[in-house]
Amino acid sequence: MxxxxxxxxxxxxxxxxxxxxxxxxxxxxxxxxxxxxxxxxxxxxxxxxxxxxxxxxxxxxxxxxxxxxxxxxxxxxxxxxxxxxxxxxxxxxxxxxxxxxxxxxxxxxxxxxxxxxxxxxxxxxxxxxxxxxxxxxxxxxxxxxxxxxxxxxRAALPEITISDKYARLQVLVQRAEGLAPIDMAVVHPCDRESLRGALLAADAKLIDPILIGPEQKIRAVAEEHGLDLGPHRIVDVRHSHDAAAMAVTLVRSGDAEALMKGSLHTDELMAEVISRSAGLRTDRRISHVFLMDVPTYPRPIMITDAAVNIMPSLLEKVDIIQNAIELAHVIGVPEPKVAILSAVETVNPKIQSTLDAAALCKMADRGQIKGGLLDGPLAFDNAVSLVAAKTKGITSAVAGRADILVVPDLESGNMIAKQLEYLANALTAGIVLGASVPIVLTSRADTAETRIASCVIAALMAHAARARLKAA
CATH class of the missing domain: 3.10.129.10 (Hotdog Thioesterase)
Structure with a gap:
């Protein structure tokens, strides 16, 4: 032959x-x-x-x-x-x-x-x-x-990649179509991208922003970049720390049902959020999810936790996974496929993340994690590529089809997310879960489009919380 x-x-x-x-x-x-x-x-x-x-x-x-x-x-x-x-x-x-x-x-x-x-x-x-x-x-x-x-x-054929980030953003925004804007406290929007992102999200009727920061500085940024502040409320405070504290106060008083990080450091905002006396804690571990639409992957994918928990324990991973599963339900994935990542796809006593993965899967079998389909340990290629999974002989409902990637630690997760964003042209949304309200937590280098995408997720979560409260 x-x-x-x-x-x-x-x-x-x-x-x-x-x-x-x-x-x-x-x-x-x-x-x-x-x-x-x-x-x-x-x-x-x-x-x-x-x-x-x-x-x-x-x-x-x-x-x-x-x-x-x-x-x-x-x-x-x-x-x-x-x-x-x-x-x-x-x-x-x-x-x-x-x-x-x-x-x-x-x-x-x-x-x-x-x-x-x-x-x-x-x-x-x-x-x-x-x-x-x-x-x-x-x-x-x-x-x-x-x-x-x-x-x-023999002619050499070119490599072709299909990517339309703007179209993918519009598809994401359409998920919140018909929902009323939510009141969102925007913390220290004192640079172009954070202020522009909040105003664009308002134009898309996703949020009613409450701009918290030094009013003179906010107005100066708007004037410098030709941004129209319109009728949006500004809460004047002296500096970024005061802005974070005020935002949490507005949530606790019921004046806001979501937060958005502006041009301040993440630690400064999260210190107020996790304060035991006056923060926004619940009985669930606070965690972060990157929701990414990658042109080369056939469905939106979540990466957790890549921004809050540095080296989570087994029990902390339980909450991290449950938070992500519940977010998947909100965005319309009824039984998300959860891939628990490691460097290999077999259990190895010398690699703690493989032991955690095996335990987490058994915990899901026993009902300690609900609402998703778990498998692990899985190497990254096996989690996202059906071809790689079949080549390695992995028989799994999750392998190659993952909706959620659970990373071993913050470093590995953050590297994966940033590589997908900057090298694969992924549309990215970032959201903090486990607090009493959703928190849009983006990098200070993130674009306004990333902030809009994150506001869509926050709006969907806020409306889901309203529905649960009404049902109760």
């Missing part, structure tokens, strides 16, 4: 060189980007190809392949490999037996069945089988084989 090679040149097999029974095979693994690119190229956005659980955006979020993607493998093998360059497709008949899903590896085989000397036509039998040996497509094709040898340089 002849298999595709990575040689620099493509070379045809002429009609006279082909014999009955000669075969050739092409191997391809279906990736999420293959489905997206085929949809964009063909215009076939058939929603039946998408799992409705994850179809929240304009493109597919969990995929099976288009039938014609599978058929295109036949075109590839004929034109580049067997018979190769110079082949003309005359007629084809294919039957599709079963779907091809992300991570499936298809071996497409063609075999010479008949030859017709008068017109140099050849009929080939075609079979495509997946990694389990199950036939996904079969049929036959008639081609006119080249009569002269063709040898041509």
């Amino acid at each position: 002849h298999f595709e090679t990575s040689l620099e040149f493509l070379e045809s097999h002429t009609y006279d060189e082909l014999n009955l029974g000669d075969t050739s095979a092409l191997v391809r693994t279906l990736r999420p980007e293959d489905v997206k690119l085929f949809a964009l190229m063909s215009g076939d956005m058939n929603p039946a190809l998408a799992n409705t659980e994850f179809r929240h955006s304009g493109l597919f979020r969990d995929f099976i392949a288009h039938g014609m993607w599978i058929a295109s493998l036949l075109s590839t093998i004929l034109s580049t490999q067997f018979p190769g360059p110079g082949t003309a497709l005359m007629e084809t008949s294919l039957q599709f037996a079963r779907p091809v899903t992300i991570g499936d590896t298809i071996t497409f085989t063609v075999t010479v069945r008949q030859k017709f000397a008068h017109n140099h036509h050849i009929i080939l039998d075609c079979v495509g089988a997946n990694q389990d040996g199950l036939v996904v497509v079969s049929g036959s094709v008639e081609v006119m084989a080249p009569t002269e040898k063709v040898r041509t340089k």
Whole structure:
């Protein structure tokens, strides 16, 4: 059997060189980007190809392949490999037996069945089988084989990435469509991005901002950058520490139902939030979640905890996971898949995070963690790639499909989140959970778009809290 090679040149097999029974095979693994690119190229956005659980955006979020993607493998093998360059497709008949899903590896085989000397036509039998040996497509094709040898340089195809951050932001904002704006205390919005983010979120009718900080400084920033403060309330305080304390006071008095960090340090705000005497503590451990929409991943993904808990204990991880699961419920994921990360996917007594992962999964089995589907330890690649999980023989409902990534510690989580944001063009939202109200906790370097995305999550959480209070 002849298999595709990575040689620099493509070379045809002429009609006279082909014999009955000669075969050739092409191997391809279906990736999420293959489905997206085929949809964009063909215009076939058939929603039946998408799992409705994850179809929240304009493109597919969990995929099976288009039938014609599978058929295109036949075109590839004929034109580049067997018979190769110079082949003309005359007629084809294919039957599709079963779907091809992300991570499936298809071996497409063609075999010479008949030859017709008068017109140099050849009929080939075609079979495509997946990694389990199950036939996904079969049929036959008639081609006119080249009569002269063709040898041509193999063209290098460019890498293509699909990314529209603005469109993804609009999709996220639409999640809060129809909800009334929430009162949000914006703590020390004394630089362009923090003030602009709050005002844009107000324009999107997500929040009614209460701007807390030195009024003169806030107005100076607005004037310098052409920002319209409009009717929004300003609470004048002397400096950032006073702003943090005032914001917590407004929440405790019922004048605000969410907080947003402005241009002050995280520790300064969180010190007031976690104060035992006058803070916003609940019986749940406070934790942080990055909600990220990554162009190369087929669904939004949460990373926790990458901003608050430095090196959480096993019991602290229980609260961290439960916080994230409840957020997933709020944003419409009824049973989130939780991947507990480590460096490896097997339990190793020398690596504490693998022991924690095993314990957390058993705790979930016993009902100590509720509302999600847990698995771990999982290495990062196994958690987010079906291809990697299948290659390593991992059978799991979570592996390759994770909605939530639970990191071993703050350092690893923060590095993952920042890499996805700055190297993968991820749309990022940051939110603190476990306090009495949601807290938009973004970096001082974050853009206004990140702050808007975070306000969407805060608004959804605040309205969910209203609904729970009303039901009680």
